[in-house]
Amino acid sequence: MNRLFFLFLIFFAISIIQSCATTKKTLMRNDPLIGKIIDTQSSQIVDFESLIKDISTYDVIYLSEKHDNPEQHHIQQRVILGLIETGLNPTIGFEFFSMDNTPDLLNFVDSGKVSHSKKIEKIIETDLRKKLRWDTQSDQMWQYYYDLLSIAKNESLLVAGIDLPGTLKKRITRKGINGITPIEKEQIFSTELSDEAYKDYKFSIFKAVHCGMGHEKMQARLYDTWVARNDKMAHSITRLYKHGKGPIIIIIGGGHTEYGLGVINRVTAIDKTIKQVNIALREISVHPSELLDYILPLKLEGFKKVPPADFLWFTQRVSYADPCEEFKKSLQKMKN
Numbered sequence: 001m002n003r004l005f006f007l008f009l010i011f012f013a014i015s016i017i018q019s020c021a022t023t024k025k026t027l028m029r030n031d032p033l034i035g036k037i038i039d040t041q042s043s044q045i046v047d048f049e050s051l052i053k054d055i056s057t058y059d060v061i062y063l064s065e066k067h068d069n070p071e072q073h074h075i076q077q078r079v080i081l082g083l084i085e086t087g088l089n090p091t092i093g094f095e096f097f098s099m100d101n102t103p104d105l106l107n108f109v110d111s112g113k114v115s116h117s118k119k120i121e122k123i124i125e126t127d128l129r130k131k132l133r134w135d136t137q138s139d140q141m142w143q144y145y146y147d148l149l150s151i152a153k154n155e156s157l158l159v160a161g162i163d164l165p166g167t168l169k170k171r172i173t174r175k176g177i178n179g180i181t182p183i184e185k186e187q188i189f190s191t192e193l194s195d196e197a198y199k200d201y202k203f204s205i206f207k208a209v210h211c212g213m214g215h216e217k218m219q220a221r222l223y224d225t226w227v228a229r230n231d232k233m234a235h236s237i238t239r240l241y242k243h244g245k246g247p248i249i250i251i252i253g254g255g256h257t258e259y260g261l262g263v264i265n266r267v268t269a270i271d272k273t274i275k276q277v278n279i280a281l282r283e284i285s286v287h288p289s290e291l292l293d294y295i296l297p298l299k300l301e302g303f304k305k306v307p308p309a310d311f312l313w314f315t316q317r318v319s320y321a322d323p324c325e326e327f328k329k330s331l332q333k334m335k336n
Contacts, residue, residue: 027320028317029284029288029320031284031314031316033284033291033294033314034284034314034315035315036313036314037311037313037314038312039311040307040308040312043291046311052079052082052083053086054277055079055083055247055277055279055311056083056088058276059241059247059275059276060237060241060267060274060277061083061249061276061279062263062276062277063075063079063249063279063281064254064256064257064278064279064281064309065251065253066281066283066318067096067141067144067253068140068141068318069283069315069317069318070140070318071315071316072281072315073148075281075313075315076251076281079249079279080092080151081151083246084155088246088247089246090244090246090248090249091157091159091160091240091245091246091247091248092152092160092248092249092250093159093160093233093237093248093249093250093251094145094162094163095233095251095252095256096145096251097160097163098166099161099162099163100165101131102159102161104128104131105149105159105161107128108124108128108153109149109152109153109156109157109158109159111124125146128149129142133166145251148251158244158245160240162232162237162240162250163232163233163236164187164188164229168180168184168187168188169225169228169229171184172221172224172225173221174221177228188231188232189232191231191235191266191269191270193265193269195302195303197302198261198302201298201300202226203219205255206218206219206222206223211323211324226262229256230262230266231266233256233263234263234267235270238267238270238274254280254281257278257280258308258309259306259308260278261303264276264278277310277311278309279309279310279311280309280312280313281313281315282309282314282315283314283315283316284314284316286317286320294308294312294314295307295308
């Protein structure tokens with residue numbers, strides 16, 4: 001494939017991500033699963049109080065989200081506050097911030113120990129957003145994570161970023177893991193887990209995200225970035241477990257935790273004693289589906305067949321629109 005097509009793929013990936021965050025809502029579909037919490041082992045509905053009681057015994061609790069779904073972020077707040085009400089003092093780790101951001105996050109939490117006027121609070125927020133390089137992101141997306149940080153500030157909770165620095169992620173995506181410099185590689189932790197079946201599975205996901213277009217070199221670089229990020233986040237989580245006082249709550253995209261893979265199996269590879277539980281905040285499907293369709297295990301050679309998560313908490317969709325539709329004509333021209 002020529003260079004023009006390669007550049008188009010990069011542009012298209014960015015466009016798809018942006019469209020997911022900005023697409024206007026279409027007619028919403030009522031679904032009996034919305035608001036239900038399902039224990040995927042028993043396929044039974046559980047209530048909120050039972051969920052909190054169950055997950056409070058775990059070391060690491062994943063609240064796996066679709067990043068632009070406001071209802072899912074409200075659920076995250078509810079779970080965090082629910083755990084606090086039981087007397088726990090959780091630590092919160094964020095995919096959307098790097099470990100290098102942690103001192104700035106903790107400075108923000110510390111600011112809650114002193115009373116400030118609304119004007120000063122706004123200055124503190126603006127300063128934090130700039131330091132985290134979120135001043136160029138949408139106000140809506142920022143508010144989702146700022147609200148969670150504000151809970152941490154009000155409750156004096158430990159917080160941390162768990163991902164790689166943004167610039168390093170971009171470098172790996174642009175050059176591949178073998179193309180970055182030795183000094184950059186020293187910043188990357190590796191579990192040395194490797195499996196071709198999982199790699200092929202992720203390649204199919206990358207292709208689906210690009211609406212069926214495949215570019216092997218680009219997919220390889222995306223996979224390099226994916227693995228480096230999952231390894232780093234797993235390493236960060238084990239460090240938080242070592243130093244945290246309560247359970248570790250991880251705010252993370254659902255793709256990093258599905259079927260116990262991505263981050264979860266890498267945490268296990270580092271420390272098998274850590275007890276992990278995954279609550280997947282799951283949008284209902286575009287078309288009506290039975291519960292069984294949501295909890296079917298992934299058939300992947302070399303891996304245990306397990307449901308997508310330990311619990312599924314269903315929410316409304318942000319949009320029912322096809323993000324590929326507006327690009328269909330351009331895609332066809334590029335394929336031809």
